Amino acid sequence: MNLTADLALDGRRLRTLTPDDAPLLVEATASETGSALWGPHPAGPYSLAQAQGALRDWDPVGERQVSYGVVDDGRLLAALGLMMDEEQGVELAYWVRPEHRRRGIALRAVRVLTEWAHRDVGVPRLWLEIDPDNVGSQRLASRAGYRLEKRLHRHCRSWVRDDPEDDVWHDCLIWDHIAPSSTGS
Numbered sequence: 001m002n003l004t005a006d007l008a009l010d011g012r013r014l015r016t017l018t019p020d021d022a023p024l025l026v027e028a029t030a031s032e033t034g035s036a037l038w039g040p041h042p043a044g045p046y047s048l049a050q051a052q053g054a055l056r057d058w059d060p061v062g063e064r065q066v067s068y069g070v071v072d073d074g075r076l077l078a079a080l081g082l083m084m085d086e087e088q089g090v091e092l093a094y095w096v097r098p099e100h101r102r103r104g105i106a107l108r109a110v111r112v113l114t115e116w117a118h119r120d121v122g123v124p125r126l127w128l129e130i131d132p133d134n135v136g137s138q139r140l141a142s143r144a145g146y147r148l149e150k151r152l153h154r155h156c157r158s159w160v161r162d163d164p165e166d167d168v169w170h171d172c173l174i175w176d177h178i179a180p181s182s183t184g185s
């Protein structure tokens with residue numbers, strides 16, 4: 001499965017991120033107060049070392065999880081991730097830098113990456129895990145053509161504690177998108 005992408009997106013690029021892109025993450029997360037795409041920690045801006053570590057964990061060479069950036073004139077506006085799961089297909093995640101939200105960037109990027117994953121990579125099913133409280137993400141998923149599949153009881157971690165046994169687990173919603181050729185339509 002070749003997960004390297006470099007796609008046109010409204011005059012910007014949607015391309016695979018590599019460890020060399022760490023300075024872009026530092027700049028893009030400067031005003032973030034929550035978690036960004038690459039994991040629950042840090043909640044807030046990334047240091048250069050944290051960005052390098054995150055991008056090593058999201059390494060396109062390993063193809064276990066790969067992140068993609070919406071890059072405009074050398075700045076990272078948003079990031080999307082694909083995570084491989086042998087049983088369920090491929091999970092998609094997304095994040096937009098705070099000062100660029102509500103401009104349609106996530107919607108365009110999710111549509112383009114979803115179409116590319118189905119068509120060029122051959123992924124039959126993409127899915128999202130969304131916190132029921134995250135109304136914006138659910139609206140975005142719906143507008144991007146994903147459908148609500150199910151609600152999983154206490155399936156997702158809140159990451160308020162390091163030990164999974166002591167952590168708070170909450171419900172999450174699974175939304176999915178099936179390749180057109182897989183639906184028989």
Ligand SMILES: CC(C)(COP(=O)(O)OP(=O)(O)OC[C@H]1O[C@@H](n2cnc3c(N)ncnc32)[C@H](O)[C@@H]1OP(=O)(O)O)[C@@H](O)C(=O)NCCC(=O)NCCS
Pocket residue numbers: 094095096097100101102103104105106107108129130131134135136137139140141143
């Ligand atoms: C969720 C997120 C990715 C949306 O990115 P975005 O670029 O602002 O989204 P878009 O501008 O493409 O929004 C497309 C549509 O989604 C819906 N939407 C997006 N954000 C919304 C919000 N905060 N509240 C309500 N609806 C929202 C709207 O229908 C919107 O269309 P509209 O602006 O014409 O009404 C962004 O808010 C974000 O990064 N949040 C933090 C990380 C996160 O929650 N990731 C998802 C985890 S499941």
